[in-house]
Amino acid sequence: xxxxYFRYAAMNAGKSTMLLQAAHNYMERGMxxxxxxxxxxDRHGIGVIHSxxxxxxxxxxxxxxTAFDSSILDSNTACVFVDEAQFLTPPQVHQLxxxxxxxxxxVICYGLRSDFLGMxxxxxxxxxxxxDDIEEIKTICxxxxxxxxxxxxxxxGKRVRTGEQILIGGNVSYRATCPDCFYRExx
Amino acid sequence: xxxxYFRYAAMNAGKSTMLLQAAHNYMERGMxxxxxxxxxxDRHGIGVIHSxxxxxxxxxxxxxxTAFDSSILDSNTACVFVDEAQFLTPPQVHQLxxxxxxxxxxVICYGLRSDFLGMxxxxxxxxxxxxDDIEEIKTICxxxxxxxxxxxxxxxGKRVRTGEQILIGGNVSYRATCPDCFYRExx
Amino acid sequence: xxxxYFRYAAMNAGKSTMLLQAAHNYMERGMxxxxxxxxxxDRHGIGVIHSxxxxxxxxxxxxxxTAFDSSILDSNTACVFVDEAQFLTPPQVHQLxxxxxxxxxxVICYGLRSDFLGMxxxxxxxxxxxxDDIEEIKTICxxxxxxxxxxxxxxxGKRVRTGEQILIGGNVSYRATCPDCFYRExx
Amino acid sequence: xxxxYFRYAAMNAGKSTMLLQAAHNYMERGMxxxxxxxxxxDRHGIGVIHSxxxxxxxxxxxxxxTAFDSSILDSNTACVFVDEAQFLTPPQVHQLxxxxxxxxxxVICYGLRSDFLGMxxxxxxxxxxxxDDIEEIKTICxxxxxxxxxxxxxxxGKRVRTGEQILIGGNVSYRATCPDCFYRExx
Numbered sequence: 227x228x229x230x231y232f233r234y235a236a237m238n239a240g241k242s243t244m245l246l247q248a249a250h251n252y253m254e255r256g257m258x259x260x261x262x263x264x265x266x267x268d269r270h271g272i273g274v275i276h277s278x279x280x281x282x283x284x285x286x287x288x289x290x291x292t293a294f295d296s297s298i299l300d301s302n303t304a305c306v307f308v309d310e311a312q313f314l315t316p317p318q319v320h321q322l323x324x325x326x327x328x329x330x331x332x333v334i335c336y337g338l339r340s341d342f343l344g345m346x347x348x349x350x351x352x353x354x355x356x357x358d359d360i361e362e363i364k365t366i367c368x369x370x371x372x373x374x375x376x377x378x379x380x381x382x383g384k385r386v387r388t389g390e391q392i393l394i395g396g397n398v399s400y401r402a403t404c405p406d407c408f409y410r411e412x413x
Numbered sequence: 414x415x416x417x418y419f420r421y422a423a424m425n426a427g428k429s430t431m432l433l434q435a436a437h438n439y440m441e442r443g444m445x446x447x448x449x450x451x452x453x454x455d456r457h458g459i460g461v462i463h464s465x466x467x468x469x470x471x472x473x474x475x476x477x478x479t480a481f482d483s484s485i486l487d488s489n490t491a492c493v494f495v496d497e498a499q500f501l502t503p504p505q506v507h508q509l510x511x512x513x514x515x516x517x518x519x520v521i522c523y524g525l526r527s528d529f530l531g532m533x534x535x536x537x538x539x540x541x542x543x544x545d546d547i548e549e550i551k552t553i554c555x556x557x558x559x560x561x562x563x564x565x566x567x568x569x570g571k572r573v574r575t576g577e578q579i580l581i582g583g584n585v586s587y588r589a590t591c592p593d594c595f596y597r598e599x600x
Numbered sequence: 601x602x603x604x605y606f607r608y609a610a611m612n613a614g615k616s617t618m619l620l621q622a623a624h625n626y627m628e629r630g631m632x633x634x635x636x637x638x639x640x641x642d643r644h645g646i647g648v649i650h651s652x653x654x655x656x657x658x659x660x661x662x663x664x665x666t667a668f669d670s671s672i673l674d675s676n677t678a679c680v681f682v683d684e685a686q687f688l689t690p691p692q693v694h695q696l697x698x699x700x701x702x703x704x705x706x707v708i709c710y711g712l713r714s715d716f717l718g719m720x721x722x723x724x725x726x727x728x729x730x731x732d733d734i735e736e737i738k739t740i741c742x743x744x745x746x747x748x749x750x751x752x753x754x755x756x757g758k759r760v761r762t763g764e765q766i767l768i769g770g771n772v773s774y775r776a777t778c779p780d781c782f783y784r785e786x787x
Numbered sequence: 788x789x790x791x792y793f794r795y796a797a798m799n800a801g802k803s804t805m806l807l808q809a810a811h812n813y814m815e816r817g818m819x820x821x822x823x824x825x826x827x828x829d830r831h832g833i834g835v836i837h838s839x840x841x842x843x844x845x846x847x848x849x850x851x852x853t854a855f856d857s858s859i860l861d862s863n864t865a866c867v868f869v870d871e872a873q874f875l876t877p878p879q880v881h882q883l884x885x886x887x888x889x890x891x892x893x894v895i896c897y898g899l900r901s902d903f904l905g906m907x908x909x910x911x912x913x914x915x916x917x918x919d920d921i922e923e924i925k926t927i928c929x930x931x932x933x934x935x936x937x938x939x940x941x942x943x944g945k946r947v948r949t950g951e952q953i954l955i956g957g958n959v960s961y962r963a964t965c966p967d968c969f970y971r972e973x974x
Contacts, residue, residue: 227558227591227592227593238812238815239812240805240808240809240811240812243804243808243840244801244805244808246840247801247804247805247838247840248801248925248926250801250839250840251799251800251801251926251927252927254799254839255927255929257927257931277808278811278815279804279807279808279811279840279842280842281840281841281842304931316532320531323531323592324596326592327591327592327593327596328593328596328597339541339542339543340542340543344507344510344542344543345503345542346538346539346541346542350542351533351538351539351541351542352533352538354526354533354538354541354542354547355526355527355531355532355533355537355538355541356526356527356531356561356592358559358561358592360541360547360549361922362547364809365809365812366812366813366816366818368816370818370865371414372545374543374545404414404514405414405510405513405514405543405545406414406514406515409511409514409515410515425625425628426625427618427621427622427624427625430617430621430653431614431618431621433653434614434617434618434651434653435614435738435739437614437652437653438612438613438614438739438740439740441612441652442740442742444740444744464621465624465628466617466620466621466624466653466655467655468653468654468655491744548735551622552622552625553625553626553629553631555629557631557678601932601965601966601967690906694905697905697966698970700966701965701966701967701970702967702970702971713915713916713917714916714917718881718884718916718917719877719916720912720913720915720916724916725907725912725913725915725916726907726912728900728907728912728915728916728921729900729901729905729906729907729911729912729915730900730901730905730935730966732933732935732966734915734921734923736921745788746919748917748919778788778888779788779791779884779887779888779917779919780788780888780889783885783888783889784889
């Protein structure tokens with residue numbers, strides 16, 4: 227039986243690079259994959275999985291109305307990849323879990339765990355609850371320790387502690403930090 | 414800096430055994446630890462961490478009003494252990510995360526991930542979101558595959574699919590199952 | 601297909617407790633297991649897997665002449681456990697790897713990685729090379745950091761840096777230490 | 788204290804991509820890193836870490852005479868990366884372990900575990916023995932299962948079972964396979 231995988235990381239750890247490499251591994255063996263990313267993420271155009279190393283690939287987009295049932299599979303789909311998976315709804319994660327276990331197609335999701343206040347993204351929380359295999363993609367805080375939190379910053383690099391949970395942005399709006407810096411940083 | 418650890422498992426995987434062994438490792442080196450378990454779990458008396466292998470140890474109890482701030486630490490506390498950690502509230506998990514990172518005392522939590530409907534326990538979801546180190550304690554389904562889900566059963570061993578999230582019980586009320594059996598089992 | 605698992609740890613981390621718990625999980629579901637330990641380890645009698653928590657169970661013993669081929673399996677063997685697996689020979693580890701993959705029976709080995717000089721045990725090195733799933737059972741150094749090394753000590757607790765690789769002993773002869781203490785400790 | 792990390796994988800899993808992403812994470816934060824690869828690997832020129840995704844970066848080369856002592860560090864070196872780390876000698880791995888623990892600089896090594904006969908590379912065996920943190924970079928066999936072994940093939944794609952341990956090559960000379968296919972494949 228196949229598995230539901232969740233690879234989580236703080237901002238800018240290289241999640242999309244990992245996804246593109248894993249998809250490449252399948253395609254290089256002549257296998258067919260489905261790539262999804264969140265339509266809400268338009269940083270590099272809609273429907274583009276983009277890595278800061280300079281590689282990218284087009285993808286299907288999903289939003290809260292997308293049904294991840296077996297109709298998304300072709301007869302030869304070997305794996306389903308979902309980027310920005312923190313934006314999945316709980317029912318969508320249950321669908322992906324069933325896809326892995328009842329349709330026997332591996333599903334590999336990549337996403338953030340927590341928002342700029344240290345609270346869970348709903349999609350990530352349910353992925354962490356159901357995934358058969360959880361792995362952290364590690365990155366570092368400016369202090370050298372492992373970064374697991376996401377601090378939101380304003381245009382001047384100053385810490386922001388109020389606002390909506392979702393604000394699409396990259397290095398300009400977020401800084402991956404370790405918990406020590408996350409809690410101790412003034413502002 | 415210390416870490417917040419979460420060791421999760423399905424029912425009856427041996428979480429309490431792992432906790433008692435890890436606490437023993439500290440005490441054997443002459444270090445002092447704090448043990449907590451949920452007051453709501455009265456299967457073996459209140460304030461007892463009990464392993465199905467036959468070993469047990471008394472513990473402090475917590476409920477939703479317990480404050481896990483630095484006042485729970487003695488000057489020589491080397492580690493804080495929390496069993497049945499799925500019953501923690503989100504603010505309590507944030508407190509334990511701060512205890513690890515700001516008071517520099519490791520905190521090791523053991524608990525379930527999902528309830529009998531495959532939905533998250535609130536404490537587990539926030540532990541999975543913040544923990545610096547996540548590990549699964551593995552056990553097996555009756556079919557031989559890894560069990561990650563918890564099926565509730567009635568007195569006749571029949572699957573139960575409605576009811577409250579929290580129903581304290583052991584082998585009589587729950588069966589750890591793999592996702593395939595969890596979704597496919599009739600009833 | 602089944603897997604070959606290797607759970608490694610420094611001395612006195614609780615390897616035997618983990619093995620006994622995992623075996624209990626199988627037996628509690630009515631499944632049959634084979635337990636092996638090294639005949640050379642006579643600390644608690646020959647053919648006894650003993651945990652410092654006070655639990656123990658008899659086991660088959662193996663030595664360098666034991667053949668781990670399919671003849672060791674009964675028709676209903678659900679899992680093979682090997683304690684003190686650092687003493688396996690490379691051909692025995694290859695046999696166990698084939699047992700998992702060709703006879704489809706999971707094999708779970710527990711053992712040390714490195715000796716008192718920081719050099720590999722031969723059985724551990726080949727288990728680390730072939731195992732489908734590797735996990736560390738963690739314990740702590742007296743300094744509070746994770747212990748991954750094994751320092752040999754004499755009757756007065758003084759560090760010993762010469763001698764044979766194999767000297768069967770427990771807390772009296774060995775101390776699990778972190779690499780910092782392992783390299784820095786005088787003597 | 789810093790750690791020695793070992794990320795292992797079968798051939799063509801994406802080890803170099805992971806290395807280049809992790810190094811990028813450091814450099815993006817303005818930190819300085821040292822990159823090493825084995826001089827014996829000349830597939831893309833000597834001293835080049837090359838990813839099948841099309842990215843590459845120049846690196847220092849090492850051979851069996853390279854001393855990995857603190858003289859390789861600049862005052863601001865934040866991390867040391869070693870690609871093709873299976874070619875390290877045991878004393879070199881001990882040096883890198885001491886660099887992490889005594890000079891407090893993280894060392895991240897990437898390499899293969901086993902050769903085309905399922906036997907350990909010496910450098911990998913000692914890295915697996917000493918590393919503070921071991922992670923598998925996963926890839927897939929043509930059959931869809933996880934690949935952990937490396938089958939050598941000749942120009943016609945036929946399995947080769949005799950020869951020297953070291954034969955530098957990529958997709959033309961090796962095929963990552965699961966253990967089932969590794970043992971069962973005829974030829």
